[in-house]
Amino acid sequence: MPAARPQPAATPAAPRRARRKEARPGELIEAALALFVEKGFAATRVEEVAARAGVSKGTLFLYFPSKEDLFKAVVRENIAGRFPEWDNELAQFTGDSLELVRYAMHTWWERIGMTPASGITKLVMSESGTFPEIANFYQQEVIGPGHALLRRILQRGIDRGEFRELPLDYAVYSLIAPMIFLLMWKHSMTPCCPPSERLDPITFIDTQVDLILRGMLRPRRPV
Amino acid sequence: MPAARPQPAATPAAPRRARRKEARPGELIEAALALFVEKGFAATRVEEVAARAGVSKGTLFLYFPSKEDLFKAVVRENIAGRFPEWDNELAQFTGDSLELVRYAMHTWWERIGMTPASGITKLVMSESGTFPEIANFYQQEVIGPGHALLRRILQRGIDRGEFRELPLDYAVYSLIAPMIFLLMWKHSMTPCCPPSERLDPITFIDTQVDLILRGMLRPRRPV
Amino acid sequence: MPAARPQPAATPAAPRRARRKEARPGELIEAALALFVEKGFAATRVEEVAARAGVSKGTLFLYFPSKEDLFKAVVRENIAGRFPEWDNELAQFTGDSLELVRYAMHTWWERIGMTPASGITKLVMSESGTFPEIANFYQQEVIGPGHALLRRILQRGIDRGEFRELPLDYAVYSLIAPMIFLLMWKHSMTPCCPPSERLDPITFIDTQVDLILRGMLRPRRPV
Amino acid sequence: MPAARPQPAATPAAPRRARRKEARPGELIEAALALFVEKGFAATRVEEVAARAGVSKGTLFLYFPSKEDLFKAVVRENIAGRFPEWDNELAQFTGDSLELVRYAMHTWWERIGMTPASGITKLVMSESGTFPEIANFYQQEVIGPGHALLRRILQRGIDRGEFRELPLDYAVYSLIAPMIFLLMWKHSMTPCCPPSERLDPITFIDTQVDLILRGMLRPRRPV
């Protein structure tokens, strides 16, 4: 059987020149995310992105004025505007703060870490030299809000007497560091690791959180 | 990897002019490392590398058949295993294992983290998509031995009753993660961070090690 | 050339909406003339023309099969011979031939030179390399009749003993040259001239005509 | 006989990759002048220019950072720096001012008007809309000095009592206008004129100069 070729007239949809103004940007961003993450920004050709989104090169430029703007849109689309949702969710959490931290980390993994969106962070860090502007943007749109969110969680634990007094800034980095590491590791080293030695994300997160929480807990005084 | 490396101290420093030819590849690699780290592989022009090394574009190609080969040489040259030296050093350590861990982390920072050598890690992770074989190589030459070294340290702590029983693999990642994070952060986000908000490496390492150690300690039983 | 031109004044101005369809080509040509003159043929985008005419890009192609055809229509439409009218007007002139020449030049300025119609001459000359057939067309439709008209004026002066015997062909060019120069100057150099140094068209024409007439006059013999 | 093909090894010179750094810019400018004049700026491809100069596309960009800069260089090279020579030449003229004017105009024709350099003026005027910057440059580098030069000639004639008192600015335009006209005419209309009707430049210049001079002469008072 020869390689798959576009069927003559089987499938009902997919006309050549469909007019789908609403759907295009999202499809292009999705395609760009995948390719940027896979090959890096510079090594990805806009024509590839367009092809993957099922449109022509020209169409891409109908929606994004330049390759760099496409990149920015990818970052924006996949991160911005999700913090309000998360802030809200965490504000309503009623359990103890240890549970809250665990919940936050697992949630992050499910919604970002294990999705293609996780590639963005790798992308931004990898290309930060070439696009300082984007690193800057990321800093403000993602790092800042993320930091604030985690800080609020930790403060809650301190206020409720669950955590000891912590130097907040660095405690926040304690939570961020393993997640960033996990991302970088997953996108960089995992593909060339023998499967047996691969880092299991869930286990890693559990281990990290346990370790960190253990270190943050208010010491029980002996009777 | 036989590429020239700064000789120990044998010949009494030949006159600059004469030494030149010998030193060329090293100078090119050094220049390339700096630029690749700063701007990424694709965004660095070979001409820049040559200029920074004080030679012409043509000369670069006299020593490295292609830009890719230059890249590989950069990684190979800078990864050169210093593990035997470290293994030895740590084997002779006589203090308690908490001190040993602290010592190891600070030493790593002084000898790798804060030097330009830290750039190759960033480089390898950033370009792993484009150069899978390099990531593979790095995995075997650096990750593996590093892992083993840390594992030995932790085992020592357990054996001496200083640490509780730990899932070694993941405990090792607990130590690696913040260091990798620190590297990436330093090379990617720091330049576009307002100085006031910058992560201080020493403080970060101290905080992390404290946290981790606290979590790894064998629980003191109350009297 | 049957393309729509502003009708004399027959129908009592149909409502704007209804008139639209009829008027489209004319509006497009008008917009194109302005833009072609201002920016040149190649640098003008059809979308700009359409926008200026208040229609969409697609509509333009409904009336003109290509950008080149639009260009040709612009020239054809604006060249529309008004020579019969002028021939007639000048034939009825009763004053002396000096006055006639002055009158002709000023009239030309008022009806062509200072109006947007002056742009086509610039256009034709500028784009003659790209559109030789247009230059040819212009030659026959405008240059020829214009030449003939001026020649008749000069001949009248000679016949009436007002002008000396002149090499007619070149005397005609003497009258054409400053007008063409004025056009090109106005459209090309004026925008980037400090206002204080700008050529005043009326003064220029007066000066030129005086000079030329002075040179063409039959020398008065001293008493 | 098939179309000419590069001979195997006949002619002695013309190696494939000749290194002729000194000669390149001039050759490229010459090629560009010819093509820009022939086809206009936009319609000329840099690759054509390079090919005509006998080099590859890349080489062109070795000497000129962009197509526009090449254009500027063409203008600069063909006009700038020739005024001092002319100024000097005219300052040493000893004949009467009528002769001087005639001499100036014929000289201009021989050194500019009939050479490819004459195309530049057409080019600048045609593309002034697209490159206001160049029109501006031309205004300052060419129009200004040219104006001053002609003004000096006329002033000389007035000072020596050969010309009557003239409004200098407009008298200068009287001399410029026919030359500019001649240029535009030659480059735009001549190619599509039947040879029999073509304007002969020398005759035209003579006629014009005669006419103008006649108009500028101090009137002889009858005895």
Next chain:
DNA sequence: TATGAATGAGCCTTCATTCAT
């Protein structure tokens, strides 16, 4: 008829690589 989303050929420009000197 009118619209404007979609197309894709074409062009400027970059830069790794080659090679005559």
Next chain:
DNA sequence: CATGAATGAAGGCTCATTCAT
């Protein structure tokens, strides 16, 4: 060995033109 002028393949982007709605 070293140089740097020359090369040419590759890619971002534009815009005249098409066509589904």
